[in-house]
Amino acid sequence: MDATLIGAIIHAILVASTPLVFAGLGALIQERAGVLNLGIEGLMIVGALAGFVVALSGQPLALSVVAAAGAGAALALIFAILVLRLEANPVATGLALTLFGLGVAALFGAQYVGASAPPVKAWSIPVLSDIPVLGRALFAHDPLVYGSVLLAIMLWWFLNKTRGGLILRAVGEDHDAAHAMGFSVIGVRFLAICLGGAMAGVGGAYLTLVQTPMFVEGMTAGRGWIALALVVFAAWRPLRVLLGAYLFGSVTILQLHSQALGISIAAQWLSMLPYLATVVALVVISARGVQGTSAPASLGKTFRVSR
Amino acid sequence: MKGFGTKAVALAAALVLAACSDNEQASAPEGSSDRVKAGFIYVGPVSDGGWTYEHNQGRLAVEAAFGDKVETTFVESVSEGPDAERVLSQMANDGADIIFTTSFGFMNPTVKVAEQFPNVKFEHATGFKRADNLATYSSRFYEGRHVLGLIAGQMTKTNTIGYIASFPIPEVVRGINAAYLAAKSVNPDVQFKIIWVSTWFDPGKEADAAKALIDQGADILMQHTDSPAAMQIAEQRGIFAFGQASDMAAHGPNAQLTSIIDDWAPYYIERVGAVIDGTWSSSDTWGGFNTGMVALAPYGAAVPDDVKAMAEEARIAISEGRLHPFTGPVNKQDGSPWLAAGETADDGTLLGMDFYVEGIEGSLPSGQ
Numbered sequence: 209m210d211a212t213l214i215g216a217i218i219h220a221i222l223v224a225s226t227p228l229v230f231a232g233l234g235a236l237i238q239e240r241a242g243v244l245n246l247g248i249e250g251l252m253i254v255g256a257l258a259g260f261v262v263a264l265s266g267q268p269l270a271l272s273v274v275a276a277a278g279a280g281a282a283l284a285l286i287f288a289i290l291v292l293r294l295e296a297n298p299v300a301t302g303l304a305l306t307l308f309g310l311g312v313a314a315l316f317g318a319q320y321v322g323a324s325a326p327p328v329k330a331w332s333i334p335v336l337s338d339i340p341v342l343g344r345a346l347f348a349h350d351p352l353v354y355g356s357v358l359l360a361i362m363l364w365w366f367l368n369k370t371r372g373g374l375i376l377r378a379v380g381e382d383h384d385a386a387h388a389m390g391f392s393v394i395g396v397r398f399l400a401i402c403l404g405g406a407m408a409g410v411g412g413a414y415l416t417l418v419q420t421p422m423f424v425e426g427m428t429a430g431r432g433w434i435a436l437a438l439v440v441f442a443a444w445r446p447l448r449v450l451l452g453a454y455l456f457g458s459v460t461i462l463q464l465h466s467q468a469l470g471i472s473i474a475a476q477w478l479s480m481l482p483y484l485a486t487v488v489a490l491v492v493i494s495a496r497g498v499q500g501t502s503a504p505a506s507l508g509k510t511f512r513v514s515r
Numbered sequence: 516m517k518g519f520g521t522k523a524v525a526l527a528a529a530l531v532l533a534a535c536s537d538n539e540q541a542s543a544p545e546g547s548s549d550r551v552k553a554g555f556i557y558v559g560p561v562s563d564g565g566w567t568y569e570h571n572q573g574r575l576a577v578e579a580a581f582g583d584k585v586e587t588t589f590v591e592s593v594s595e596g597p598d599a600e601r602v603l604s605q606m607a608n609d610g611a612d613i614i615f616t617t618s619f620g621f622m623n624p625t626v627k628v629a630e631q632f633p634n635v636k637f638e639h640a641t642g643f644k645r646a647d648n649l650a651t652y653s654s655r656f657y658e659g660r661h662v663l664g665l666i667a668g669q670m671t672k673t674n675t676i677g678y679i680a681s682f683p684i685p686e687v688v689r690g691i692n693a694a695y696l697a698a699k700s701v702n703p704d705v706q707f708k709i710i711w712v713s714t715w716f717d718p719g720k721e722a723d724a725a726k727a728l729i730d731q732g733a734d735i736l737m738q739h740t741d742s743p744a745a746m747q748i749a750e751q752r753g754i755f756a757f758g759q760a761s762d763m764a765a766h767g768p769n770a771q772l773t774s775i776i777d778d779w780a781p782y783y784i785e786r787v788g789a790v791i792d793g794t795w796s797s798s799d800t801w802g803g804f805n806t807g808m809v810a811l812a813p814y815g816a817a818v819p820d821d822v823k824a825m826a827e828e829a830r831i832a833i834s835e836g837r838l839h840p841f842t843g844p845v846n847k848q849d850g851s852p853w854l855a856a857g858e859t860a861d862d863g864t865l866l867g868m869d870f871y872v873e874g875i876e877g878s879l880p881s882g883q
Contacts, residue, residue, distance in 0.1 A: 321564060322765055323765075415718075419723075422744070424560065460723060465731065
């Protein structure tokens with residue numbers, strides 16, 4: 209295996225992982241606020257369609273991304289109203305959101321099947337991208353790859369270093385206490401859900417804008433579920449979501465390359481790996497029994513002011 | 516709290532069930548019992564731009580051919596397994612006269628449901644189990660693969676052909692072997708790199724596989740998966756590719772050399788016509804270039820004239836029965852002899868093909 213190939217593999221891993229980074233962070237911000245949203249897959253595909261439609265009309269990438277984020281946030285808003293205002297069961301509502309998103313995207317996407325969007329140009333970072341092997345692997349990407357890394361760092365900073373982040377975590381850990389301290393639990397969760405929906409939408413749009421610039425129904429192919437597993441695997445920490453996504457991405461890409469190199473591992477095992485890794489991570493977390501590294505205490509619980 | 520949890524699970528299950536059954540669509544009003552009802556079960560979405568798309572074109576051709584005399588229904592994106600059995604029974608209960616199940620993985624569900632509904636006619640694509648009310652049909656796609664292999668062998672500069680494969684079933688293995696033998700016959704140095712993606716339809720994964728193959732030196736891609744993702748990547752990276760099941764030139768105007776096109780319309784019209792006339796009987800149809808069930812998309816501009824001429828000659832020779840893509844001497848991958856010089860493969864061996872021919876590297880993944 210020569211250096212150019214290794215560079216190409218790393219490049220492909222970053223591309224394959226980027227939708228997972230966005231969607232994983234989108235699930236994470238909601239879960240840190242105490243909201244379990246199983247609708248990530250639906251949010252992703254709606255974002256994928258919205259981003260693609262805008263890109264098809266010849267608009268710049270930034271506008272496509274905004275459209276995808278908007279579509280994700282809009283669908284997430286429905287979830288927020290159902291779960292926070294009408295106090296619907298979050299698990300059932302999340303599943304419904306996935307099914308609804310897939311269906312709605314298939315319905316409105318049917319007319320765009322067969323169209324190809326213009327490929328997104330890479331932003332090569334001067335100097336850095338000239339480094340042999342690693343330069344092309346790490347610094348010759350489309351803007352969204354850099355954006356996903358930046359988003360992970362910003363989210364980490366927000367959650368750990370700002371007052372806003374502290375409030376969000378307080379709402380996720382103990383919503384009654386947060387409420388007693390005068391914070392608007394419902395308000396914080398509304399915001400978290402919409403932001404998370406926007407991120408998941410961008411994650412989906414990465415598929416239709418960069419990875420395969422076309423739209424077909426069901427093309428997220430379970431990535432939303434991997435993103436949910438990823439958050440658990442990462443013990444609800446943004447930077448670990450980033451690493452975990454790259455790990456999951458590596459598994460996919462290395463498996464393909466190993467086959468082409470003539471090393472065969474049963475593909476079924478490798479498809480299982482993200483979920484197996486999540487189970488192992490859960491076991492490790494609970495074996496250590498450390499407070500604060502595991503799930504937010506109020507995750508998935510319905511908050512009622514009147515109580 | 517306990518009751519609440521159970522309720523949530525029940526609700527979730529109900530939602531999933533509801534979603535599974537609501538992609539069924541009827542295209543004609545109900546209640547006209549004198550019409551022949553033809554049902555179709557698809558493994559992917561009608562809009563996949565490949566395999567399922569072409570089956571649906573066949574269904575539309577049946578409607579166009581018989582007008583008021585038929586009524587067709589279809590269910591798309593049916594998973595291969597117990598769910599297929601449920602969908603099939605429902606279709607039979609709803610009064611279908613003939614049901615086409617259009618993927619290899621529907622074989623056992625179709626056999627089972629055919630036993631329960633002896634008065635309904637079943638037609639299973641690409642399988643090998645038959646009964647009095649269960650016919651099988653398929654196309655000799657390997658004939659098309661032979662022509663693709665000839666073109667690829669002559670046009671590759673890196674001597675490396677990338678092949679994106681779905682599942683190690685005979686149909687797919689046969690395609691790889693046919694393409695390889697043809698490529699090898701015109702280019703002794705040719706090498707096939709094969710990636711199994713374990714899916715018929717996941718554009719993201721198909722694209723990743725295409726990139727991996729290109730990064731490893733492939734300059735021509737073949738695929739046995741259903742989406743045009745690989746074609747699109749080939750176009751972006753400036754290499755060539757062959758489409759699958761449908762003309763994919765829209766996704767790779769410069770990249771597509773040609774494409775195998777499945778044309779199911781003649782068969783579907785013939786079989787539904789037989790039900791209308793009351794002459795239907797169980798049979799095994801395996802049509803190729805000669806029946807029009809396998810066709811090729813127009814050759815791409817990049818194909819040189821001499822290659823084009825050779826490809827056309829092979830297509831006509833196969834169509835007229837003068838050429839068989841599997842003609843000896845051919846050894847199996849392990850070196851054991853399969854076909855003696857001049858001997859051609861029999862259909863039984865082809866239908867159950869579970870080995871690579873000599874010269875292909877790597878091992879076949881264990882079957883599904």
